[in-house]
Amino acid sequence: MEVKARAPGKIILAGEHAVVHGSTAVAACIDLYTYVSLRFPADSDDDDTLKLVLKDMELNFSWSVTRIKATLSHLGSPFPSTPTTCSMEVIKSIAVLVDEQNIPEAKIGLSSGATAFLWLYTSIIGFKPATVVVTSDLPLGAGLGSSAAFCVSLTAALLGSLNSVHLDKNHQGWLTYGESDLDLLNKWAFEGEKIIHGKPSGLDNTVSTYGNIIKFRSGNMTCIKSNMPLKMLITNTKVGRNTRALVAGVSERSMRHPDAMSSVFNAVDSISKELSTIIESPTPDDLSITEKEERLEELMEMNQGLLQCMGVSHSSIETVLRTTLKFKLASKLTGAGGGGCALTLLPTLLSATVVEKVTTELETCGFQCLIAGIGGTGVEVCFGGLS
Ligand SMILES: Nc1ncnc2c1ncn2[C@@H]1O[C@H](COP(=O)(O)OP(=O)(O)OP(=O)(O)O)[C@@H](O)[C@H]1O
Ligand SMILES: C[C@@](O)(CCO)CC(=O)[O-]
Ligand SMILES: [Mg+2]
Structure with a gap:
């Protein structure tokens, strides 16, 4: 069998x-x-x-x-x-x-x-x-x-x-x-x-x-039922890392600075809750799709800043952030960080030409881009x- x-x-x-x-x-x-x-x-x-x-x-x-x-x-x-x-x-x-x-x-x-x-x-x-x-x-x-x-x-x-x-x-x-x-x-x-x-x-x-x-x-x-299109560009920096070591590093930092890190974790909690509310809220509601996308972008940037605070960003991730920002696009690392992959929100009204340009520039840095169904x-x- x-x-x-x-x-x-x-x-x-x-x-x-x-x-x-x-x-x-x-x-x-x-x-x-x-x-x-x-x-x-x-x-x-x-x-x-x-x-x-x-x-x-x-x-x-x-x-x-x-x-x-x-x-x-x-x-x-x-x-x-x-x-x-x-x-x-x-x-x-x-x-x-x-x-x-x-x-x-x-x-x-x-x-x-x-x-x-x-x-x-x-x-x-x-x-x-x-x-x-x-x-x-x-x-x-x-x-x-x-x-x-x-x-x-x-x-x-x-x-x-x-x-x-x-x-x-x-x-x-x-x-x-x-x-x-x-x-x-x-x-x-x-x-x-x-x-x-x-x-x-x-x-x-x-x-x-x-x-x-x-x-x-x-x-x-x-389970969250999304009420908006969520198109993400995934960029693999190809910088290898290991989740076990990164998770242990964050725990050590939080033992050294318990109060500060607990505020960081609380802030992330609020970001995740707000993000899920935005994704789930019916459209058209009080916010248009474009307004929702702008809020998501801001939350992704805030989350990335806090991940930096936790010590899990990486110069390759910073390169992705800088590159996508040139096209007014927001990104954050995804997963354990320390290299690995970053996510970039591709707003509904973004033209195919811009997606092509940003992808080409990221690939010129040696990264690999993909868009997956989610x-x-x-x-x-x-x-x-x-x-
Ligand atoms: N297809 C596979 N075959 C054998 N081992 C695998 C396979 N996929 C993952 N692994 C094991 O998992 C390890 C990678 O796990 P790790 O948690 O570090 O990364 P990840 O799961 O890809 O990223 P993240 O945890 O950040 O989402 C590999 O080194 C290997 O030990
Ligand atoms: C870094 C982490 O939060 C996600 C890894 O994909 C670890 C975990 O949740 O087990
Ligand atoms: Mg893993």
Whole structure:
């Protein structure tokens, strides 16, 4: 049997980092996906290996199931209906299995992904041979939620292979999970994100699981129905960074300056709330689309200033801000910052010529620009019948 799954990446319109400290954030999924295919060998096959193929990265990992079992069987796996945090002690045991794969230094960031894989696989499936193939449209470590899309799509494929999860396995094409299975999936994906991010808020895995545009605070989400066009230019500065280190840096700063940072987080909370109210309010209401866009631009600029205060901007992000400002366009970083991606609001009345000019100038700086569809469906699974 083959189970396929796909989960979207995301953009954060407001509230990254502050959301880790209890503020509201607003995020939307984008139509760029991570895909996972899970295949179990036929019973007749004499196969004892669990294989993880990271196709885009040209990396093949394989572990003997007997060896994994010897390391982890004391945990009583599998326990698919009980999402459980991987303890530091178990992370260390899994790290030994990952180290044995001799990941090249240039790709060493993938070791946290491989650790999350082994935790999710053994916790949900147990000690069974399989081949898991991963591909992704998303740039890794660039702020578009690749880690969450990886954890969500992987969990979707794993849970989809279980008989206890109710899905029509004869359905042709992509299928969505029922509400309670989605909740279980999201909890497991969050446990994977903890291994990659250290202290995630849960925002990224939640928007990848449920899709749409969401308002999120302290683990609770509300879907937002947008009443205005929201066209964003995404610029990838291609400056690599790591969310775990950036999140830890903000926490350290907030320990050094608790009062000042708590005011910063409160200000972000107000920005996210105001931004979601503007997006949701009916048009024409008291504000025209153009007025709403101007308010959003101002809020994005304010949020960017506060992200700078948190210490997560970067000279490459500042270059994007300066370049887009020349065309009177507002931008902010999206995701964890420190490089990665920036968002620029493209107002409805902006001419195609200006979009072309700003894109060309950003690309001349060595950046990569894209416009993604936002707010679609979240994670999906498929048991065959994809063209
Ligand atoms: N397709 C994938 N295959 C394997 N590992 C992945 C994949 N996508 C993400 N990862 C893991 O996630 C890490 C990147 O996660 P990180 O949280 O730093 O960035 P991001 O999720 O892209 O950005 P942000 O968290 O700011 O949205 C990679 O180094 C890798 O360990
Ligand atoms: C930086 C952060 O707020 C968003 C990363 O996309 C981290 C998190 O919420 O887990
Ligand atoms: Mg991430």
